[in-house]
Amino acid sequence: MKVKKFTAATSRDALRKVRExxxxxxxxxxxxxxxxxxxxxxxxxxxxxxxxxxxxxSEMAQPQPRLDHFADAEELAPAFAAPRRMAEPATPAFSTRRMPEPQPEPAFEPAPTYANRRAPAPEPAFDMAAMSSMMSAAIAQAKESAAAEMHGMMSEIRAMRGLMETQLAELSWNATAQREPHKATVLREMLAAGFSVTLARYLVDKMPAVKDAGEALRWIKTVLARNLTTIANEDDLLSRGGVFALVGPTGVGKTTTTAKLAARCVMRHGPDKLALITTDAYRIGGHEQLRIYGKILGVMVHSVKDEADLRIALKELKNKHTVLIDTIGMSQRDQMVTEQVAMLSESGADVKRLLCLNSTSTNETLNEVVRAYQGSGLAGCIMTKLDEAASIGNVLDVVIRQKLNLHYISNGQRVPEDLHLADRAMLVDRAFRNRKEGGVSEADLPLMMGNLGGMHNDRGLREVSLG
Incomplete structure (x- = not known):
């Protein structure tokens, strides 16, 4: 007889070893x-x-004594059923029964002795909500830190890209100026006439091969005149009639231009076919100026304060051939511009808005004005104060790039003499004749050309027709 001993961490593992x-x-x-x-x-x-x-x-036939530590094991480790049955007096020393199949049971924990057996200490409470909140805060902080780091990195990349584009553009322009000096001459002429750097550089880059600066300048003038959209004759406005509202910033000459248009309508159709409306109830004496013109022309002037008044007035005047609305002037940065555009658009009539552009304003200011008054679309524009402008390339530049339909040009205070139909060739020729003296120096051109990294992303430039 050979007794074998098997040890393992758990009873299940030990029984598996016995079975094997x-x-x-x-x-x-x-x-x-x-x-x-x-x-x-x-x-x-x-x-x-x-x-x-x-x-x-024999000793083997005598009942085996029951030991205390086996009794303790019965209480603390009930999983070990085999030793307990062996310790009972009626059980023989050996058993011939088949070994039971190993059953899953928890990992064995040794029974404590009498010296160290105590009531189990309570486990500390685990606050799942607090832990989840801490993890969420840590994740949010990590995300914010990563976002800030990414933003800083992208800013540095953009700065590096802009610097590289500037330097490459300067090098490219220097090479172009040395290879084709007539392009540098034409570029200085356009900048002196008031055209923007982006439009001037775009046209110079697209210029075909020419012999000299004179031929290059003629090509530039032809392209500029081709991209100026004007009305062919006054029949497009006076004969067709309708409701027209003159809009624009303060002091641009809306009231005087309204009077000039009214005089042309009276001469064409008579005073009975025309009506004048003013919304300028804020400026002291604002509506009185238009009333004086109306009295001279024999035309009734109606004053409205809000959209409701405008609806009523337009409904009463629907039998008129032409209705001209003189609006209140306000800065292009005033939030009331949006309200004014909405009032005209929702008046219940097809109101065509004509934007008055001050020829003495800078290119940047005129672009802001167009963006502010654009709304759902402008019917056209009128160039005012042409007689006060040192150069008009700035306003022509905006008209070309914003794709505006140029109706009239105003060059004085006389009513109605100082209002003329726009002549494209005359305006382009005048822009180059009235250019600023001195212009841009040769040394400044590379720096100006280097700051045009986003020129080719300008949608207005992409729509310029080169013929």
Whole structure:
């Protein structure tokens, strides 16, 4: 007879070892915890069958005493059923039953001794909500830090890209100026006439091969005149009639231009076919100026304060051939501009808005004015104060790039003499004749050309027709 000992971390693992070594008919002699592991003593079934029954007076026939530590093990480790049955007096020392199939059970925990056996200490409460909040805060902080770092990195990349584009543009322009000096001459002429740097550089880059600066300048003038959109004659406005509202910033000359248009309408159709409306109820004496013109022309002037008044007035005047509305002037940066555009658009009539552009304003200011008063679309524009402008390339530049339909030009205070139909060739020729003296120096051109990195992203330039 050969008794074998098997140890493992858990009873299940120990029983598996017994089954693998001795087979499913092995006899378990003992099952107890020893030093943190489970120890099983087992015997092969063949060895048990060869044994004879013990004599009545032998120690093997006597009942085995019940030890206290096995009683404790019954209370604290109920999983070990085999040792408990062996400790009962009525149970023989050896068993011939088949070894049970190993069942899943929790990992073995050694039973505490009498010296250290105490009530288990309560585990600290785990606040899941607090932990989740801490994790969320940490994740949010990490995201913010990553976003800030990414933003800074992208800013640096954009700055580096802009610097590289500037330097490359300067090098490219220097090479172009040395190879084709007539382009530098034409570029200085356009800048002196008031045209923007972007439009001037765009046309110079697209210029075909020419012999000299004179031929290059003629090509530039032709392209500029081709891209100026004007009305062919006054029949497009006076004969067709309708409701027209003159809009624009303060002091641009809307009231005087309205009077000039009114005089032309009276001369064409008579005073009965015309009506005048003013919305300028804020400026002191604003509506009186138009009333004076109306009295001279024999035309009734109606004053409105809001959209409701405008609706009523337009409904009453629907039988008129032409209705001219003189609006209140306000800065292009005033929020009331949007309200004024909405009032005219929602008046219940097809109001065509004509934007008055001050020829003395800078290119940047005129672009702001167009963007502010654009709304759902402008019917056209009128150039005012042409007689006060040192150069008019700035306003022509805006008209070309914003694709505005130029109706009239106003060059004085006389009514109605100082209002003329726009002549494209005359305006372009006048722009170059009235150019600023001195202009841009040769040394400043490379720096100006280097600051045009986003020139090719300008949609207005892409729509310029080169013929």
């Amino acid at each position: 070594a001795l087979g499913p008919d092995a006899v378990i002699l003992s099952n107890r915890p020893v030093d943190g592991v489970v120890e099983i003593l087992a015997l092969d079934n063949d060895d048990v069958a060869s044994l004879a029954s013990p004599s009545p007076d």
